[in-house]
Amino acid sequence: MKKIVLMGNPNVGKSVVFSRLTGANVIASNYPGTTVDFSKGKMRLGKEGYEIIDAPGTYSLDPSNKAEEVALEMFGLADLIINVADATNLERNLYLTLQLLERKKPVILALNMWDEARHTGISIDIKKLEYDLQIPVVPTVALSGEGIHDLIRRIDEARSAEKIEPMTESDRWIKIGEIIKNVQQVTHRHHTLRDWISEASIRPLTGFPIALVVIFTALWLVSFIGQTLISYIFDPLFTLYTPIVMGLSTWLGPGFLQELLIGNLINGQIDYLQSMGLLTTGLYVPFAMVLPYIIAFYSVLAVFEDSGYLPRLATLTDTIFHRLGMHGFGIIPVFLSLGCNVPGILAARSLETKKQRFIVSALLAISVPCMAKNAMVFGILGPYGIGYIILVFATLFIVFISSGLILNRLIKGDSPEICLEIPPYRKPDTMTVLKKTWMRIRWFLQEAIPFLFLGVLLINLLYTFGFVEWLGGIFAPVVQGWFGLPKEATTALLIGFLRKDLAVGMLLPLGMSPMQLVIATTLLTVYFPCVGTFAVMFRELGIRDMIKATAFMICTAFVVGGVMRFVLLGV
């Protein structure tokens, strides 16, 4: 099958074009570096089937980070290239176009964001551009689908430019200058409100207050949406469900099946948090406690991503992040990790050096709790007061900063400075936001539910075989002696490797004080990542760095647990 590869600068909308061509859904956002890996899809054109590959964005064919290396690799595989360019920024985008043409592969150029170019007073003569480049050029607006049909119709017209020979960098810019002069006209435009907001949110004096307001609004929205969904949808659903599952429990009668499916009845009643049956806790934790916050978080994140605010936040945080051995772009993996650490660690690919990628991955695994776990922390510590929740997050924040400061000194290598394009603000499109949120929720359900069931099953087995006692005894010196927690908490730490949300739930029946809960939930983030995160870190960092990261995590857990015990419990 012929391979068509989508190539272009970062943040020109390649992934949106890809979705339009293949009907497949991929995550697209308004910041450079959303796609760090390639996605594949299929498209039929007449009788022929094509494989379409969405490559990460690249400014040139000389890669300067991991994502760009992937792009170059994809270029090698291509039989035909769809070069997606940003019509509002043609000059710079043509650099890659010329490089593609010099390599003599068939190319068709999609001039995306055509509507935005028109609005900003840029007019491009398509006929002249086609003549200069000797390839077909199609104006498109991928978000609305405009021009996509033309693009598909003209794909087989793609060809290589015979007259364009390999040239030096400066010759390339001279050639681009000539082309631009020939095809583009820019009418002067006045500063708009959008420009004003854009500058206010990136300047230090106005930017930091705006950032605080934006972040607090976002947090408030997540908690408001989450709580509303729980009170008005998910809790009522489980109230309806209780008689059914109680009926089932009576019908089953005492025995292994009742233990497994329903779990322990507490005062003859089902306690959704403590019963630990597949049909009780196994369903309640993912659906009634975690899912509402997952929905809330990802819909707010999608709006954030598509608005274009994140690169501005990256600029504001750069000064601090630079001290931690990364640069401001590191805030993007952190934000994604607040949903789930796996996409967060993948996003680290957009950082330039190994040192930066190691530090950001280690910090995410140690100190950025995912939404599934946060939801449980809200659920369990919430009743004791918001102060305890703040204590958990404040501790994690201190761990994040101090681990970063330490790792920056320990890890050898370069930490280059930030060099990040700031996209214009765009109004997030409702359909795109909903679709993206739905994709991520579906992904959560597919990943989380099997592991949750496995976790509940494992807990039942461990208790049945008395393994919990045995394990508790072995780790008692650390868990009880050093962290000041009941020795049964060891099982929660073990289950935490499967699902952190479930592990938090397991702390409840242990009758701990709120301060002990604070220590235990904080340690559940710090001590070790969950299996999914562990696997992706292993793949991204390699075995040696993974061992280093693990050693660092264990040390951190000891220090943090010990310090918290002495500060919070005072013994």
Place this chain on the structure above:
Amino acid sequence: MDIYTHNRTILGIPKGTIMEQPIASLETGKTAVILRLEGGYLFRKKMGDMGIRERKTIRLVAIHPFHGPVVVEVDGREVTLGRGMAEHIITGDLE
């Protein structure tokens, strides 16, 4: 900051006095012309990727304290750069 007089046209700037200074030393909001990029191939390539090249008009949008990053605008697009990089983008202005 170097101030010197020259007798020929440099980069399209006619005879006169040129004030030469890194972009990071400009006043916020001011515009200047990029005279040269002081650095090796990789630095020049990285800047070129962002549209920052000799002869381009560049505007300083923001400068962050504590040796923080600098935001510039070239071709109507904003780019955030580390301070070290910004120190090596030398701009010229007519006095």
